[in-house]
Amino acid sequence: MKNTSIGLALTAAMTAMILSACGPKTEAPRSDAPAGPAVGVIALQARRVPLTSELPGRVVASEEAEVRPQVGGIIQRRLFVEGGEVKAGQPLYQLDPAPYRATYDSALAALQKARAAVPGARATAVRDRDLVKLNAISKQDYESAIDTLAQAQASVAAAQAALETARINLDYTTIRAPISGRIDKSALTPGALVTAGQSTALTTIHQIDPVNIDVTQSSASLLNLRAAIASGRIHAAGDHIPVRVRLENGALYPLAGELAFAESSVSTTTGTYTMRAMLRNPSRLLLPGMYVRAIVEEGSVPRGFLIPQRAISRNARGEPTALFVVDRRVVERTFANTRDVGNDLLVSGGVRDGDLLVVEGSQQVRVGDAVSAVQVALNPATGEVAPRMDADAADNAKASASVEAQHGG
Template identity: 70%
Template sequence: MNISRITAGAVTVLVLLSMVACRREKGGVAAAESAAMPQVSVIALHSQPVPLTGELPGRVVASLEAEVRPQVGGIIQKRLFTEGGEVRAGQALYRIDPAPYRAAYDNAVAALQKAQAGVPGAEAKADRDRDLVAQNAISRQDYEDAVDTLAQNRASVASARAAVETAKINLDYTIIAAPISGRIDKSSLTPGALVTASQTTALTTIHQIDPVNVDLTQSSTSLLNLRQAISAGRIKASGTSISVSLRLENGTVYPLAGRLEFAESNVATATGTYTLRATFPNPDRLLLPGMYVRAIIEEGTAQHAFLIPQRAVSRNERGEATALFVRHGRVDQRVLSADRSVGNAWLVESGVSEGDQVIVEGSQMVREGDAVSPVNVSLDAAGDVTDQAPAAGKQGGAAAKSSSTGVPDNEAGRG
């Protein structure tokens, strides 16, 4: 009887010990599996309206440009402006020897006075002959001759007056004035040089550079893609007034914004591009004609788009853009329709959903289908991780500050 009880107790103890050992073994396996599961950093994607800009190459062009040429011939007596300085419209630039033109003007004035002197006598004779022909004292022919003489004298006066005006114009042209306001170039001739009317060689050139124009070139393919996206409703156009900003040759941004004025209605057959023109204020004369710039144009807004940092995107063997996501605790690789960059991120309008978790760090240690432990992170402007928080472990889990509030300006390639 005692032996049976002892045997039953021993069996019970052995069963309990086996259960405890089994539980410990299972816990150890689970802990080992959890410890072996790689940890990856993820951000949650959220759709948002994204302003779209295009960067186009261009050249600065003066808004007005005038070549200065003489309109009468003669010897240049004096240059009246400072080379490279600012001039006003109507300001005197050169003085040509006026002596021959002043003499011609005086001669024309004298000829006018002579013509005017013959008019009163002709008028009096015509009046007398009108009374006499009414009394049949003279012939009708004599009266008509007197009327003709008066008309000729009056025509001579009009011709002489026109000659005076011409002589006055030529005399005024001996002072060569600025046709527009702006910055003037160097003079091609010095005092003492002989010039002729409407010569091919310009004396100097004036450029109006406030405001200044910027001529831009864009491919016709980009224009077609933009218009098709607007027609499909993926992009909302910026409107009629389009703002433009400039990036200068040294990489700095021009502080004043401009506006797009017009686009040409034809495409260049040789290059497949068309020209746009923007206008910028230039009070400090920082922009000079011929300067190379890059213009940033507001094209519109993608209403429901996702921004994926370039560090999370790579290319497969077919050249397609791909990214790794965490779905139900496992790695999921997807091909993205990322054909446009916004800053240092790719704009994606399809292939992803709200709350999808994209891997931004640790992608080199995992492959598609691997079980991973995701950690939500935030990225600063340099692309560095600023904070971490354990992820919910499933798609759509709560994320820390995600890229929906800002796009990191980091280089392409996965972390």
């Protein structure tokens, strides 16, 4: 009986071993398996970041002149093409010159008459000078001869001035362009009567190559910029500050300009001050009064980190925050002294080179969660994550390419 019990026990043990060997095998978990859900990350690197401000502005002609008559008269002809280009000194209008030519001729005759009286007066004065030495005439007669000569010479000078005035007025009957530029339409037509210094301008000339851009900036922005430069966080752009212009349709003007000056006072009503940039405008694309956006380079940050806006959140105090992966776990960092730069947020502290920033999958994780970091790429123009291809899709793409190559061969 005892031997029978031992045999049954051995049989049961062997059966259990056989069944265990035939059953499914279970592998122990690997230590290098992903610690949690996958999140897309990018590695941050410090770089020199140029700082620009995009400010509203208006196009202003570099020179502008309203054309008005300097003498009165009837307009005989218009000598320019409306909307065209004119040069300084070019004739624009012709007034009736007849009355001014008559005045000029009269002044010329008066000058000739005055000059004719001088030789006789001079001869009398010379003769009386010799006679007074011989006591042949009185000193009073000699002094009268000297006065007569002086009056004749003064009459010549007055006649010369009157002739010059008549010549100037005659020349003013041809109204000329005071500056070069593009001319507007004419306010009056031939046959109209104009007067000297009238309030209505005949036309206006704008010089639009080069052209000025007047932009406004708040005084608070100026104070913040100067404080950042003083602290060393920003390096100033220098004396020659480049300016780019964005047009109303969003296109970037192809030529860059330069900041010319900034006003030394702040408006008491708006709290802003005006800066003026100068740009070349050979194609006449920029016209006075046009609204533009001026991109002014203020300086640069020597070592800054650009964090995509898609990775930025705000805490209860409104401070910008972002998630990072440190030792396979999610941590949150808060930033101060930030600035928007395109699709990114510029930070100068709180991060280091190589830190892994979470840019995809942040909604599925919380601070402290274990995650698996996957490197992704961002489109610099849009800030969006570039599409990734998983392993199966990659194998299918390779297989499709191989089949196409075989059929093509």
